[in-house]
Amino acid sequence: MKNLSRYLALALAVAALVFTTGCPKKPTRTGLPDATLGQQGNNTVDPNAVGTFTDPNSTLQPRDLSAEDLAAGQRGVVEPVYFEFDRFAVPSGERGKLDKAVQYLKDNPEQRILLEGHCDWRGTAEYNLGLGDRRANAVRKYLEYLGVDPKRLEIVSKGDQEAKEGATEDEMKKDRRVEFIGLNK
Numbered sequence: 001m002k003n004l005s006r007y008l009a010l011a012l013a014v015a016a017l018v019f020t021t022g023c024p025k026k027p028t029r030t031g032l033p034d035a036t037l038g039q040q041g042n043n044t045v046d047p048n049a050v051g052t053f054t055d056p057n058s059t060l061q062p063r064d065l066s067a068e069d070l071a072a073g074q075r076g077v078v079e080p081v082y083f084e085f086d087r088f089a090v091p092s093g094e095r096g097k098l099d100k101a102v103q104y105l106k107d108n109p110e111q112r113i114l115l116e117g118h119c120d121w122r123g124t125a126e127y128n129l130g131l132g133d134r135r136a137n138a139v140r141k142y143l144e145y146l147g148v149d150p151k152r153l154e155i156v157s158k159g160d161q162e163a164k165e166g167a168t169e170d171e172m173k174k175d176r177r178v179e180f181i182g183l184n185k
Contacts, residue, residue, distance in 0.1 A: 011112050077104055077113065077182040081139055082173060085120070088134040090142050098139065101180055112152045114181040115139050120172035121163040132157030139178045153184070 078101045081094045088099070101113060103112050117132030136155035163175040 001075050005018065025151045034068040059079065077111075078180040079100075080177040080179045083135055083175065083176045083178075085122075085172075086131070088131060088138050090138050095142070097140055098146060101143060102148055104180075104182075105148055105152060108182070110184060112154060112183045113143075114156060114183050116179040116181055117157040117159075118162060118175055118177050118179065119160045121160050121165040121167060122172070123160070125159060127165075128159035129157050130159075134157045135176075135178050 033182065079097050081090060081097050081172065083089075083094075084091065105111065117134070117136035117137040119128040119131050119135075123131070136157060140150075140153050140155055143153060160175070164171055167175065
């Protein structure tokens with residue numbers, strides 16, 4: 001009986017020690033510049049006053065799209081591919097449009113296509129930018145699978161920037177898309 005109470009006391013002491021020490025403290029990030037986003041009189045943030053930094057470990061390369069490319073782009077060279085709510089897989093009913101995109105690129109060897117991903121207004125801006133990017137990438141991968149040279153494809157996500165806020169379900173269906181914009185090589 002004495003041994004049992006000693007083991008119980010020891011087990012409780014070990015359990016108390018484990019629970020009181022807990023997990024290690026979350027590390028803090030160092031070396032990042034300070035960016036102050038305080039109020040500036042009219043309760044807006046001046047985007048030019050916000051500090052930015054580049055990640056030295058990043059392998060991302062800047063896109064080769066210029067403002068002239070985007071301005072000179074031909075919208076709607078192929079009918080947009082539409083997506084279900086919160087989905088980025090190319091629906092089977094929309095895949096025929098990708099065959100038309102392949103044919104467009106074969107008929108226009110001097111052209112590239114910008115795949116512009118869009119979302120409806122629901123969700124946060126960050127989430128919708130990511131979802132628009134995943135949609136554009138899904139179309140890009142499918143086109144590459146069909147034999148399109150990846151150098152002829154660019155992607156950009158607009159997220160919900162052009163979506164109608166408070167739209168009806170039919171209007172939101174039109175916002176969930178990837179548009180094809182023709183660009184000169």
